[in-house]
Amino acid sequence: MTDARLVQRAKGLLAVFNEAGVLEAADVHVAARLQKLSGENSENVLLAAAFAVRAVRMGSVCVEIERLREVSVDAAETDLDALPWPQAAELSAELRRSPLVLGRADSPLRPLRLVDTDDGELLYLDRYFRQEQTIRQVLDERSQRIPAFDDVALEAGLREFFVDAEDATRPSVAPDRQRIAAALAVAQWTTVIAGGPGTGKTHAVARILALLFAQHGPGLRVGLAAPTGKAAAQLEESVNAQAEVLGLPPGLTAMTLHRLLGWKPGSASRFRHGATNKLPYDVIVVDETSMVSLTMMCRLLEAVRPDARLLLVGDPDQLTSVDAGAVLADLVARPVAAVANPVFDQLVGADLAAADDPLEAALSPAERHRLAGGVVRLSRGRRFGGAIAELAVAIRQGREDAVLELLHSGVPEISFAAPDELDGLRTDLVDAAAAVTTAALDGDAIGALEAIKAHRLLCAHHDGPYGVTHWARQALDWVGAANGRPIDPTRWHAGQPLLVTANDHEARIYNGDTGVIVADGPDNLMAAFQRGQDAILLHPTRLPAFQTVYAMTIHKSQGSQYDTVSVLLPAEASALLTRELLYTAVTRARSHVRVIGTEESVLAGVRRQVLRASGLRRVFTN
Numbered sequence: 001m002t003d004a005r006l007v008q009r010a011k012g013l014l015a016v017f018n019e020a021g022v023l024e025a026a027d028v029h030v031a032a033r034l035q036k037l038s039g040e041n042s043e044n045v046l047l048a049a050a051f052a053v054r055a056v057r058m059g060s061v062c063v064e065i066e067r068l069r070e071v072s073v074d075a076a077e078t079d080l081d082a083l084p085w086p087q088a089a090e091l092s093a094e095l096r097r098s099p100l101v102l103g104r105a106d107s108p109l110r111p112l113r114l115v116d117t118d119d120g121e122l123l124y125l126d127r128y129f130r131q132e133q134t135i136r137q138v139l140d141e142r143s144q145r146i147p148a149f150d151d152v153a154l155e156a157g158l159r160e161f162f163v164d165a166e167d168a169t170r171p172s173v174a175p176d177r178q179r180i181a182a183a184l185a186v187a188q189w190t191t192v193i194a195g196g197p198g199t200g201k202t203h204a205v206a207r208i209l210a211l212l213f214a215q216h217g218p219g220l221r222v223g224l225a226a227p228t229g230k231a232a233a234q235l236e237e238s239v240n241a242q243a244e245v246l247g248l249p250p251g252l253t254a255m256t257l258h259r260l261l262g263w264k265p266g267s268a269s270r271f272r273h274g275a276t277n278k279l280p281y282d283v284i285v286v287d288e289t290s291m292v293s294l295t296m297m298c299r300l301l302e303a304v305r306p307d308a309r310l311l312l313v314g315d316p317d318q319l320t321s322v323d324a325g326a327v328l329a330d331l332v333a334r335p336v337a338a339v340a341n342p343v344f345d346q347l348v349g350a351d352l353a354a355a356d357d358p359l360e361a362a363l364s365p366a367e368r369h370r371l372a373g374g375v376v377r378l379s380r381g382r383r384f385g386g387a388i389a390e391l392a393v394a395i396r397q398g399r400e401d402a403v404l405e406l407l408h409s410g411v412p413e414i415s416f417a418a419p420d421e422l423d424g425l426r427t428d429l430v431d432a433a434a435a436v437t438t439a440a441l442d443g444d445a446i447g448a449l450e451a452i453k454a455h456r457l458l459c460a461h462h463d464g465p466y467g468v469t470h471w472a473r474q475a476l477d478w479v480g481a482a483n484g485r486p487i488d489p490t491r492w493h494a495g496q497p498l499l500v501t502a503n504d505h506e507a508r509i510y511n512g513d514t515g516v517i518v519a520d521g522p523d524n525l526m527a528a529f530q531r532g533q534d535a536i537l538l539h540p541t542r543l544p545a546f547q548t549v550y551a552m553t554i555h556k557s558q559g560s561q562y563d564t565v566s567v568l569l570p571a572e573a574s575a576l577l578t579r580e581l582l583y584t585a586v587t588r589a590r591s592h593v594r595v596i597g598t599e600e601s602v603l604a605g606v607r608r609q610v611l612r613a614s615g616l617r618r619v620f621t622n
């Protein structure tokens with residue numbers, strides 16, 4: 001490993017795990033500091049403390065004492081079996097005696113917390129334990145109460161909004177999980193609406209808002225939010241696009257979660273809204289909840305009034321937030337401890353009892369059980385078809401054979417290319433760039449923005465032979481060669497694809513937005529971004545931070561879809577290559593996905609699940 005990650009003065013186990021590349025300098029420094037402050041000299045305890053810090057850095061909320069060695073590292077660099085792992089029982093006994101661990105009354109410094117659960121012991125940095133406890137307590141408290149509502153009006157609303165595609169006088173065919181989600185959202189305080197892309201989550205949310213307006217009248221205060229500005233803009237757009245048909249008030253606005261909570265840069269309390277100054281809304285909708293970290297979810301739940309409805313919407317199988325926590329996935333999987341609403345079964349009895357329909361399977365007993373906890377998973381793809389959705393489901397379920405079979409099936413929606421078979425990629429890249437440039441030179445902003453969605457190259461890494469930097473340069477060379485003259489990446493040019501990397505609320509440009517440079521008259525260039533059916537134009541010098549994107553990381557592509565997606569897989573040993581990454585990449589494609597890589601890489605991805613340890617899915621026993 002590189003010198004910057006090595007701690008010269010590290011001793012004992014900390015030094016061994018640091019040298020092996022499992023612990024980084026930051027993990028070791030925190031453990032060493034704790035040793036100094038507490039006098040704790042147990043190497044095992046200090047190693048566990050460093051692992052608790054590492055866990056948060058890697059996105060987990062805590063470490064599982066019995067699964068310490070299931071760390072994710074680049075397998076090519078590290079032989080995990082050769083390391084001196086502590087015995088779990090011995091470590092646990094030492095932690096219980098340690099002055100660093102909360103629970104010992106005589107210790108002034110207790111930054112760690114050891115918790116017994118129904119499935120082994122968890123070690124937390126205490127701060128994250130407390131955040132998780134807040135989430136648990138607020139949700140449990142909310143699930144023990146039931147809102148009052150007009151069931152006759154709700155029944156009428158469900159009949160009005162969930163109708164058969166062919167005959168609007170009839171209810172939609174049961175089971176209809178959107179209808180179930182809508183009934184839940186009115187009948188419970190908290191509802192989790194999970195589902196893959198295009199399963200109609202936003203469609204359901206707009207109808208839920210209409211049902212709630214029917215219940216409470218036009219004075220209903222609605223807070224729409226998402227973790228990123230781009231996701232908030234999309235939510236706002238898609239709710240407003242349906243406002244007229246559904247009779248929603250015009251001009252509902254969405255904002256980032258930070259904004260909703262009243263972010264105060266530089267202040268100690270950080271948010272204006274919290275436990276003592278609750279949010280003023282009667283209903284709060286959070287979209288793209290998979291990207292919400294534990295800390296943000298804690299802040300949100302502290303700030304939601306007990307008598308406000310909360311809808312958490314998102315795809316729990318996608319890549320999670322960069323910060324610690326995978327709260328949405330945890331909420332979908334956690335044990336149910338809730339009071340089921342007796343009226344609910346009557347409202348959607350037909351859906352609950354329905355047998356398999358060709359388009360939507362009957363509810364499983366486990367699903368029915370989760371409904372009591374306010375969790376519903378939409379499963380019927382409403383947007384894209386057959387094979388891509390099948391591939392996504394096979395990846396999600398870890399069915400390796402089915403994944404390979406689909407990749408090799410030769411269906412038009414899926415292609416599988418070896419790492420050196422780049423002709424298809426090159427053709428798609430060059431064709432898409434030509435269409436974008438033609439529209440951009442014509443000053444046709446909408447045409448250029450549409451054309452840019454025809455193809456996208458996605459990589460797992462930033463750097464290295466499988467990274468965005470390398471492939472963006474390659475793409476630029478291909479496009480230049482096809483045009484007969486190289487492109488100068490340092491100069492603005494019509495057809496240049498852009499990715500914004502910072503928010504500018506005034507210009508309505510958000511981190512993650514993609515746009516394109518278009519001609520505006522003979523001598524002028526403008527940057528174009530899509531807003532609904534329209535394009536907004538601004539001078540390129542007014543852009544907040546941006547990159548030119550002939551290739552993009554899979555992380556950055558979250559929340560966007562393209563007609564064709566080419567996914568360039570890294571080597572199988574890459575720790576970044578996970579099931580969630582593969583699922584996220586494949587589900588960005590609307591009509592065609594091209595996977596470029598080896599079978600070994602595909603299988604490594606399907607097998608390696610992001611291990612995001614947390615206590616939310618477990619029952620605490622101490």
Ligand SMILES: Nc1ncnc2c1ncn2[C@@H]1O[C@H](COP(=O)(O)OP(=O)(O)OP(=O)(O)O)[C@@H](O)[C@H]1O
Pocket residue numbers: 178195196197198199200201202203204238382383
């Ligand atoms: N019940 C339905 N009847 C008819 N069309 C529907 C229905 N549900 C969804 N759709 C349509 O399917 C498409 C996808 O729906 P929607 O955007 O709500 O999905 P989503 O789950 O929010 O997708 P994403 O996660 O990609 O944003 C939309 O065009 C929507 O109008």
